[in-house]
Amino acid sequence: MAMENFKQFLVLLVSALSVGFVCIVFVLRWVFHFKEGLAWDGGLAExxxxxxxxxxxxIFLQGIAIIVYRLPWTWRCSKLMMKFIHAGLNILALILAVVSLVAVFDFHNAANIPNMYSLHSWVGLAAVILYALQIVLGLVVYLVPITPGFVRAALMPVHVYGGLFIFSSVIATALMGITEKLIFGLKDPKYKDSPPEAVFVNVLGLLLSVFGGLILWIATRPHWKRPAESQLRLAHNDDLAAAASEAGANGGAAVTMTTGGDQESNGEPRRRNGKGEESAAAGRINI
Ligand code: HEM
Ligand code: HEM
Known part of the structure; x- marks a missing residue:
């Protein structure tokens, strides 16, 4: 199924991936070139x-998880498969965030630095807790097959808004954390004297904001949303009909493959429960 403004989508996607990749390179260079590298010893390297x-x-994995349904070449994959990918990437992002919190708490405790005193830590911990809640709710509402369709449809705007709100809070938290670290860490010359590390890491902050902006833009264009399963099925049936008539015109070797109405485009059987899950009120099949 063709996507509206596909070229524009591609430009934004490649930009988001490139900026995200550069952010990772920047943070690696910060840690290994300007700072103490990595260790698990209660010190600065931890x-x-x-x-x-x-x-x-x-930041990076969560951003990709948010836009993964919008990649048009995944529209041929079943919705269930895409849910596993979306949920899996989000769960991986949560695990990495939790390990990163363990590192900073462990470092604070070893150095007798108080915990949870800053706005950065308050907003950051709130974001991690809300993110975990979003995952649990997402799994219960959209993966457990008995959740009725009207509940799925009713909660979808909350899920989407919640996801975008948490993602934006994470970017804001990172900017606060970066600023704090530069103020604490740069002694001679100080942050206000703009040493190379300060300029380099300020640029990292800008790049993180640009990455966030690109992901939010891609995720909020209505015409780039994954089409309803009913539309995808119709488009798929059209393709098959075209292929069949072409084969007929070519003198026989008929296409015997049929999807009937019961196959997802990748051949997986489609669940049929009459109402509920396949909610007509939602105007979409299999949310
Ligand atoms: C501390 C969360 C990003 C720098 C903390 C603490 C939390 C937290 C909960 C408190 C730890 C404690 O009290 O023992 C987060 C979250 C982030 C994030 C959720 C996601 C964006 C960053 C980044 C930096 C950073 C990118 C850049 C270096 C710091 C610093 C502290 C800290 C310097 C120690 C001072 C303080 O507690 O405010 N972070 N952080 N954080 N974080 Fe982050
Ligand atoms: C859609 C965020 C976890 C199921 C979305 C969207 C966002 C989002 C922003 C809108 C995507 C779009 O419009 O293209 C998040 C975040 C999560 C999370 C931040 C983790 C903290 C989950 C989990 C599930 C799930 C665990 C369970 C399978 C869905 C479904 C959609 C969706 C079914 C609808 C996609 C569509 O119809 O196009 N999510 N989500 N989400 N999410 Fe999540």
Missing amino acids: FNWHPLLIVIGF
Whole structure:
């Protein structure tokens, strides 16, 4: 099924992936070139796991998880498969975020630094807790097959808004964390004297904001949303009809493959429960 403004989508997707990739390179260079590298010893090198795992997991992977349904070449995959990919990427991002928190708490405890005193830590911990809640709710509502269709449809706007809100909070938290770390870490010359590390990491902050902006833009264009399963099925049946008539015109070797109405485009059997899951009220099949 063709996507509207596909070229524009491609440009934005490649930009988001490139900026995200550059963010990861920047945080690696910060940790290994300007800072103490990585270790798990209660010292500063243990702290460094915190920004590294946040940028790779909680920012980059989460961003990809959010837009994965919109990649048009996945529209041929079943909705169930896409749910596993979306949920799996989000769960991986949560695991990396939790490990990054363990690193910073462990570092604080070893160095006798108080915990949870900053706005950064308050907003950050709230984001991680809400993210875990979003995953649990997402699994219960959209993966457990007995959840009725009207519940799925009613909660979808909350799920989408919640996801985008958490993602934006994570970017804001990262900017606060970066600023704090530069103020604490740069002594001679100080942050206000703009040493190379400060300029380099300020640029990382800008790039993280650009990455966030691109993901939010891609995720909020209505015409790039994954089409309803009914539409995808119709488009697929049209393709098959075209192929069959072409084969007929070519003198025989008829296409015997049929999907009937009961196959997903990848050949998986489609669940049929009459109402509920396949909610007509939602105007979509298999949310
Ligand atoms: C501390 C969460 C990103 C720098 C903390 C703490 C939390 C947290 C909960 C408190 C730990 C404690 O009290 O023992 C997050 C989350 C992030 C994030 C959810 C996701 C965006 C970053 C980044 C940096 C950073 C990218 C950049 C270096 C710091 C610093 C501390 C800290 C310097 C120690 C000072 C403080 O507690 O505010 N973070 N952080 N954080 N984080 Fe982050
Ligand atoms: C859609 C975020 C976890 C199921 C979405 C969308 C966002 C989002 C922003 C809108 C995507 C779009 O419009 O293209 C998140 C976040 C999660 C999370 C941040 C983790 C914290 C889950 C889980 C499931 C799930 C665990 C369970 C399978 C869905 C479904 C859609 C969706 C079914 C609808 C996709 C569509 O119809 O195009 N999610 N989600 N989500 N999510 Fe999640």
